[in-house]
Amino acid sequence: MKPFDIVIVGGGGAGLYAAMEAMKTNPALNIAVLSKVYPNRSHTSAAQGGANAALANKAKDDTVELHIFDTIKGSDYLADQDAVEILCSEAPKIIRELDNIGTPWSRLDDNTIAQRPFGGAGRPRCCYCADKTGHTILQTLYEQCLKKGVFFFNEYFALQLSVHDSRMKGLIAMNMKTGKVEAFPARTVLFATGGYAKMYWNRSSNAAGNTGDGQAIAYRAGIPLKDMEFVQFHPTGLRKSGLLVTEGARGEGGYLINSLGERFMSRYAPEKMELGPRDLVSRSIETEILQERGFDSPAGKYVHLDLTHLGADLIKTRLPQIREMSMYFEGVDPIEEPIPVRPTAHYSMGGIDTDIDGRTVMDGVYAAGECACVSVHGANRLGGNSLLDILVFGRIVGHAAAEEAKKFEPAPITPEEIKDAENQLRSYMQPSGHFERYGTLREELGQTLALNVGIYREASKIRKGVSELHGLQERFKHVRVFDTSDVFNTNLMQVLELKNMLDLSETVAAGALAREESRGSHTRTDFPQRDDEKWHKHTLATLEGDRVKLAEKPVTMGRYELQERTY
Structure with missing residues (x-):
């Protein structure tokens, strides 16, 4: 296959906005979007409430500055303030661009875009399309991408990055319709695969496919994950x-x-x-x-x-x-x-560590949206800022990848890499001796996280959770896929998703155990206070051998100093 300039993994709002913006930046680029569902069925379609922007249509005294402050305060002061400033400053422009390309926003009596109050916001600034905002935005973006000539590879399951001597060569994925492993050589790869909160099983608002695939692929390739312990539970x-x-x-x-x-x-x-x-x-x-x-x-x-x-x-x-x-x-x-x-487990504040243009530590690899951690949400995301995040940073990262793609020379993905990936898939269908069933492991993963690393956390419970997760990882080595067919092998796909969730769940639990404070969504009953002296910092998780290794990264401050967070 001829190398692509950009391969985007994920067909939700971040991936589609990135594709649209990349084509706008350079229409000559060869851009592919891989998605394990059809793009207009991506989880962005489940976003109901709206996207924040200081348009001042409903509250005439609203400003970008107020939006920035609300977001930083809402994050419990863990958000990077340079990223928040970009998020909030770009918001009005993004909403108006979506309006211009056909998004059917609800309207006020004066025909301006309607805005409603949302949690943690000082003004009503959430722009909405009834209670189907994500759905309507997704349809609008998909139409634009089809119009601009983006190539779509629907029902493809991303397996791994192809990396040689720390150089990214592209992506290896499985065609779900045929079961065949295929290579996607690329100058750049952009992850936009959404969150990982479905690991919490039945107490989750997430779609079945929100299994952290992009984060897990990046993690196994040596790219750090940031602030993984911060998982938001939506109240309702x-x-x-x-x-x-x-x-x-x-x-x-x-x-x-x-x-x-x-x-x-x-x-x-x-x-x-x-x-x-x-x-x-x-x-x-x-x-x-x-x-x-x-x-x-x-x-x-x-x-x-x-x-x-x-x-x-x-x-x-x-x-x-x-x-x-x-x-x-x-x-x-x-x-x-x-x-x-x-x-209900709802949103992942943590994700792939990126700079404000979506770059990771690996040349040619980018991330945007919920799978990334830029970090605009810090320890707690405000309602109405998730759709905004995927739109603003989808656009920014799509532009950066388009501008920088030609810097990276394409390299072939070898037949041996494809064969190794195929053999790995087949190995799940041919275990010897004792075997484990997907359903049992999946149920136990959800229960372990809910009981030990949920809304309220405490050291002995988290340690119990870590021990149980290690046990599940060992048992996963004996998991068996009973369906040996090639066409739409959903049993195999579930097992691949389970592996991703098991890898990521350890980073969530390890970060939760290490962070001896309560901040935002992370509440320790044994450390009930926020500890700015010791813990006003990001955590970084990398894979070392078969275990997580934690490190730290400073929070980028700006004009807003630390203060008590009260409502």
Whole structure:
């Protein structure tokens, strides 16, 4: 195969914006997007609430500066301030560009783009398309990429980077339709594969495919991962499934109610109430449940998200998908009765360590979006900043890769590398002696993380989790794929995803054990205070042998000094 100038791994918002921007930067480039699902089915489509931008349409006194401060404060001061400044400064431009290429934003009465309040924000600045914002943005970007001539390789599973003497030569991937391993020689590779929160199993809002594939490939290639211990739990997942109920439901005026009929957020965030930052609201709900002020049911304990006072018209026009999901998955019509909710593993603040242009330590390898850690979210992401992240940095990294691609001379990927990858896949189908089943290992991984490295963490529990993860990694060596066919071998794909999650879960647990403080989404009951003297720094995780090695990296400061974070 002729070398590509850029191979983008992932067909979500970051990957598609990067492809669109790269083609705009240099239309002569040969650009490929690999995705294990069709791009318009990528997890970006699940983003409901919206994208932040200081347009000042709803609140006339909103400014970029206020957005920057809210983001840094929301991050518990772990975000890199130069990256945050770029994120917030570029936001209005990004929203208007999406508007110009056809994104159907909801509108205010004066026909300007509508904005709603979101958690941790000082002004209503979240731009939205009802409660289907990610879906509409994704369709718009996909159309543009098709129009500009981007090559799509849909239903391809990325396996590994091809690296020789620290030089990246391209990507090796499996064609899911045929089972064949194929080479994609490339001048540059850009990872945009999304997050890894699905490792938490049934208490996760993530799609089944959010298994950290890009981070795991980079990690095994020697590229550091940053701040992996910071996993965000969204306050309002549906009780049974963990599916997301957008923060927009609270932005429109929804109440959180405990079994005593109290709006309990008055105890935890008296000023912001239900629109406190996500880490705080999640801990508050979990505390209410642990202190027996939640509701009980065969599907687990929960609290109520009450929208009934908002009225049928508002719910039908601004939250139609939430109503539909509540009816299908909980048997509850939010027009008539409250929605049962509980925190759900939602977002990965950690990821592949990059600079502000998406470059990694390996020449020619870039990352953008949730799979990257630039770091704009620090210890806790504000609602409405995730779609913004993938759009702003998708654009920036796509431009950088397009500008720099010609610096890297292409090199062939040898037939021996392809054969080795094929043999590795076949080895899962031919274990000898004792074997392990995928389903058992997958269930135990989710339970181990939820019980030991969840919302509340403590040293003895984390150590137990680390020990159990090491045991699962050993048992994985005996995993067996029972389906030996080539065509759409979903059993094989599940096993490959499990390997990625097992590798990454160790970095999450190791970072959580090392960080002896509470900051943002990382809450240690044995170290309940934030410790700026010892822990105002990023953690870096690299693979050494078959175990994680931790290092540190300073936080990039700017005009905002450390201060107490209160709401």
